[in-house]
Amino acid sequence: MKVGSTGKGKKAKTDATEPIWNLRLYVAGQTQKSITAFANLKKICDEHLAGKYRIEVIDLVKNPQLAKGDQIIALPTLVRKLPEPIKKIIGDLANTERVLVGLDIRSA
Numbered sequence: 001m002k003v004g005s006t007g008k009g010k011k012a013k014t015d016a017t018e019p020i021w022n023l024r025l026y027v028a029g030q031t032q033k034s035i036t037a038f039a040n041l042k043k044i045c046d047e048h049l050a051g052k053y054r055i056e057v058i059d060l061v062k063n064p065q066l067a068k069g070d071q072i073i074a075l076p077t078l079v080r081k082l083p084e085p086i087k088k089i090i091g092d093l094a095n096t097e098r099v100l101v102g103l104d105i106r107s108a
Contacts, residue, residue: 021045021053021103022082028075029061033092037076040093048105078103 025041027034038057045053058066060075070079070088080087080103089102100106 018052019083021049021080022056023053024056024058024070024079024081026058026060026067026070026072026075026077026079029059034076036094037078037092040096040099041078044093044096044099044105048100080104 023041023045025038027037038055041055045055060067060072070077070086072079074090076090076092078089078093078099087103089099093099097106
């Protein structure tokens with residue numbers, strides 16, 4: 001995983017009515033927790049949002065000023081920018097069910 005780069009979901013034909021999920025993962029360097037969070041997020045997106053997502057990884061070690069915009073107070077933090085409303089999940093995203101409910105991919 002190259003932290004600080006923009007990863008994109010697999011290219012696939014999607015229904016025009018389905019939104020593209022814009023997800024932003026805030027991390028602090030290439031720590032084990034950051035790498036695990038990215039891997040877990042990629043797996044969840046591939047399984048549940050195939051072809052309908054974009055992941056942007058923001059390394060706050062390199063760009064600490066970017067934390068202010070999304071009010072980041074802990075790392076790693078996942079922010080769902082689109083579809084609205086904005087949602088945040090803190091942690092390594094290991095609990096798939098919690099992530100799915102937190103992002104409104106699956107209802108509680």
